[in-house]
Each structure stands twice: as C-alpha cells, then as structure tokens.
C-alpha cells in the first residue's frame with residue numbers, strides 16, 4: 001500500500017512513521033520547507049521517545065520519505081491522511097483553514113480513487129466539508145474521479161505515542177462506503193495482532209468519539225481535583241480516596257491523579273471546542289463548562305499554597321522548579337501549568353530557577369530570560385526558599401534529599417503531583433505541601 005500523510009506535526013509524523021514501520025510506503029508532506037529539509041536530515045520538530053530512531057530506520061529503508069510537493073506525492077496513493085493543525089480560534093472553536101486547504105489541494109491534484117482521512121481532531125461535520133471542497137475542485141477540473149472521506153481520530157498520548165500507535169486499545173474509523181472500509185481494514189491489519197478492535201462506524205460518530213474520549217478524561221481529572229481540594233478542607237487524604245475508589249473497576253485506577261490541572265494541546269482545546277460546538281447548536285454543556293472552570297482554578301492551587309506559606313511575602317525569594325513541560329516525556333509547553341505558576345511568582349517579584357530534562361529550549365520561547373535555567377535539578381536548589389515539583393519526570397521521583405536539604409535555604413517542598421511521601425519528608429525535616437493532603 002502507498003499512503004500520504006499531510007502535516008508533519010506531532011500526529012502526522014508519528015502516524016506516518018508507524019505506518020512505515022509495518023512496511024507501508026509513506027510520504028510525509030508539509031508546506032514548511034525548513035521542516036521537510038530537517039526531517040530529511042533526521043532532525044525532528046518535536047521530542048517523542050523512540051521517534052528519532054524510528055524515522056531514521058524507515059527513511060534509510062526508503063519506506064518513509066518527506067516532501068513539500070503534495071501534487072506529485074499523492075499520485076497512486078490508496079489513502080491520504082490530513083494531519084494538519086486545527087488551532088483554537090478566540091471563541092474556542094477549531095480553525096479548519098489548514099484542513100480545508102489540504103482537502104482543496106488534494107481535489108486539485110488527485111488522479112485516481114483515494115480515501116481522504118481526517119486524522120486531526122476536527123469538529124463533527126468536518127469530513128462533510130472536506131468532501132464538498134474536494135467535489136468542488138473535481139468539478140472545476142471537469143473530471144469525475146471517485147473518492148471517499150473517512151474519519152480516523154487518533155488516541156495517542158504524548159510521550160507514549162509510538163506504543164499507543166503500534167499497540168492501540170482500539171482503532172476507530174468512520175466511513176461512508178464499503179470500498180473505503182475495505183481500504184482502511186487492509187491498512188490497519190498489521191496493528192490488530194494483539195486482538196484490539198478496529199471499530200467501524202459512521203463518520204459523525206467517529207468525529208464525536210474523539211471529543212467524547214478527551215472530554216471524559218478531562219472530566220475525571222477535574223473531578224478528582226475538586227475532590228482533592230475538598231479533602232484538604234475536610235482533613236481527608238486524596239491519595240487514600242483515590243486508591244479507595246480506583247479499585248472499583250467501573251471507576252478504574254487510571255487518570256484519577258489530582259494535580260495542578262491538565263494541560264497540553266488536546267484536553268484544553270478539545271473541551272473548549274466541544275462546549276462551543278454544543279452552544280452553536282443550541283445546547284449547553286454544563287458539566288464540561290465546570291470541568292474547564294475547575295481546571296483554570298487548579299493551575300493556581302500550588303501558587304496559593306506558596307503565597308499562604310510565606311504570608312504573601314514573595315519578593316526577592318528564590319523558587320526552584322522541577323519540570324516545565326505539561327507532563328513528563330515531552331517537550332510540549334502548550335497550556336503547561338508551570339507557565340501560570342511562574343508568571344504569578346514573577347509578578348510578585350520572586351526569582352525562579354527551573355530545570356526540565358527536555359523542555360527548557362521550548363520553554364525559553366515563551367519565558368525567555370525571565371527565569372534562570374539550571375544545568376540539572378540540584379543546581380536549581382542553591383539557596384532556594386522552596387522547591388516546587390511541577391512535572392513528575394521519573395528522574396525527580398527519588399532525589400537525594402540529604403543533598404537537597406544541604407543546598408536549600410529553607411526546607412520547604414510544594415509537590416504539585418503528589419509524588420513524594422509527606423511523612424517521609426517531614427521526618428527528613430522538610431515542610432511538605434501536596435495536593436489534597438492535610439497539612
């Protein structure tokens with residue numbers, strides 16, 4: 001089989017590379033010339049564990065190539081994936097201009113039957129718009145070439161995207177013809193070895209499935225953050241409550257970790273977009289509006305604890321921050337709670353010294369020189385008034401607390417992810433603040 005993947009961002013690059021990995025002939029296409037030149041030299045635009053090696057291996061075997069030329073690259077392809085960005089507009093709705101521009105150029109250039117698949121997260125109804133745009137272009141050319149549109153949402157987690165793609169829990173594909181279903185079945189056959197289902201459905205349901213999945217996960221997190229905040233007030237320990245409810249299989253033990261709010265490019269964007277789609281269609285998504293409000297509030301929870309601990313006297317103090325990315329194993333800084341916390345500290349005249357294993361370069365784009373960057377986690381602690389654990393990178397899980405306490409001015413730890421044990425740290429002479437734990 002031969003496929004084209006348009007858009008070499010996070011989704012497109014992982015998708016294209018993983019299809020190449022199982023022997024499919026893949027061309028990844030992007031209008032960004034610099035990006036394509038870099039990819040040809042194996043310089044990736046994002047950090048994702050294992051991806052660089054996989055790109056190199058498949059490019060070397062000539063199963064994976066990169067191009068800016070959509071017109072020639074889609075010739076003879078069975079499938080074209082659209083995996084370009086859908087940045088949120090000011091009102092929260094997903095901006096479809098890139099998706100539709102790609103559809104238009106496919107319509108202008110295709111010469112044989114092709115299944116055009118939306119992979120980007122797009123509002124319900126987008127595949128129909130894609131179809132119309134392609135039809136318009138074919139009509140303008142005066143040709144009658146059959147094609148199908150399909151929706152194939154991705155469920156990749158940043159930091160675990162390759163594993164998620166190669167061993168998916170499920171693959172959801174929305175189709176509107178037998179022919180497209182057969183093509184998609186053939187394409188995904190190599191990934192079904194572990195018995196996980198390939199679920200075919202109509203196109204709008206597939207589009208909705210993606211939003212419903214992310215909205216449900218975001219709801220779990222905001223719900224637990226609310227419970228955590230209440231635990232603190234009532235003198236309960238959310239770590240215990242989490243274990244208590246997580247062992248009920250109907251609830252499950254995943255995605256119920258309280259913290260400092262969800263971030264990244266997906267949950268915030270998709271929750272907003274779904275609320276927006278609903279309101280445009282006369283429906284009020286009350287639960288999701290609260291999910292969003294709780295999340296906004298949660299980003300300030302750690303800062304509020306700091307403010308209280310120091311009685312508002314933050315000017316001139318130094319805060320060590322461990323972790324900047326919105327979650328571990330990624331350099332993604334989009335909607336990262338660290339940005340909110342840092343901004344609040346800086347506004348109060350505090351000094352921030354941060355360390356992140358991979359996201360410091362990315363962080364510099366938005367934070368510049370407003371903070372200092374440590375060469376490792378220990379360096380950030382020198383004469384610090386407090387340590388803030390913001391992203392739970394594995395390497396921060398068991399630091400040498402003897403060294404930590406010697407380096408710091410004051411032994412105070414604000415743990416935004418509940419990765420340390422309160423009793424253990426108290427015994428070592430630290431004042432410890434977690435989320436949802438009695439102080």
Ligand code: UGA
Pocket residue numbers: 121154155156157158159214217221254255256257258259260261262263264265266267326327
């Ligand atoms: C999310 C979904 O998990 C993927 O299934 C989906 O494909 C993807 O969005 C997408 O739409 O592209 P991702 O944003 O990479 O993936 O990250 P997650 O691992 O889901 O974490 C999201 C946020 O939730 C992070 O800020 C994380 O710290 C937070 N979180 C997660 C919690 O606060 N508590 C938890 O228990 C779990």
